[in-house]
Each structure stands twice: as C-alpha cells, then as structure tokens.
Amino acid sequence: xxxxxxSGKPLVGDWLIIILSVALVLTLxxxxxxxxxxxxxxxxxxxxxxxxxxxxxxxMIRIQGPIGYSTIILSNGKVRFESSPCSNQYCVHQGWxxxxxxxxxxxxxxxxxxxxxxQKSYDSLNY
Numbered sequence: 089x090x091x092x093x094x095s096g097k098p099l100v101g102d103w104l105i106i107i108l109s110v111a112l113v114l115t116l117x118x119x120x121x122x123x124x125x126x127x128x129x130x131x132x133x134x135x136x137x138x139x140x141x142x143x144x145x146x147x148m149i150r151i152q153g154p155i156g157y158s159t160i161i162l163s164n165g166k167v168r169f170e171s172s173p174c175s176n177q178y179c180v181h182q183g184w185x186x187x188x189x190x191x192x193x194x195x196x197x198x199x200x201x202x203x204x205x206x207q208k209s210y211d212s213l214n215y
Contacts, residue, residue, distance in 0.1 A: 124188045126203035129167050131160065134198045143167065143186075143203075153197030160201065172197055 098106070131138040133151050141147070147162040148170070156173030166186035169179040172194045179194035188205035 124205045125165065126186055126188045126190070126205050128204040129162065130202040130204055132200045132202070138199075140204075151197075151199050153194070153199050155197050158194055158197050158199045160199075167201055167203070168192070169194060169199075169201070172199070 126143055129139075129141045129143055131141070131149070131151065133153060138151060139149070141162065143162060143165045145162055146164075149160045149162070150157045151160065153173070158172040158179070159170040161168055161170045166184045168184045169182065169192055172179050174194055174196040179192050179199075182192040185192055185201065185203055188203055190203045191200065193200040
C-alpha cells in the first residue's frame, strides 16, 4: 500500500531539483538577457537614413516630417523625442532610450530612432 503521509519537509531530491532549477534560471538570465549600452543612434526619416550619430554628445536635432518638426535630444549617452507634431505623443511618452535595440517611432511624422551597439538584436525595423 502507498504511504500517503506528507511530513512537510523537503527531501534530498527536492533540494537537488530546487538547486538545479535556480542554477538553470541564473544561467539563462545571464546568457539571454542583453543589457548592452548603446553607442550609436540611427535616425530614419521616411524611407531613408537621416543620420547615424554617436551618443557621446549633447545635442538637439530638429527633423522635418510630413506633418511638422520632431525634436530629438541626445544627452549623457541616451536619446528621446522631446516634441513631435503628432496628436497622441506616443513617441514623446516613450521616454529616454539607452540600451541596444530600443526604438522610438513617430508614425504620423515618419521619424524613428534606433539605438545601435556592436551587434543588432534583430534583423530589421519596419513601419
């Protein structure tokens, strides 16, 4: 007959599974989580590249789009849309970007910001 009593204390096998699971999660986190600081900014306006800039500068850029000017701020290794003529302001509310692969896009004004590093974390950006 099967013993159905549960003592509530973890057995040696339980501890082994817990330790191996924690080790696996930590290894996968370290291997797959990319937190590389960006070094360059790629600005697209419409279907062409407007500029590729280093993030090691303090600068304000105004870009003319189909509905008006978008203002972009570079400061202390990060970038953001400061203002844009679009109605929803999603690009402005995106906030500061500083990690490789982060993107902010103003669809109505057809302006996008993409942060680059040593390697891309994906193949392409479309809108």
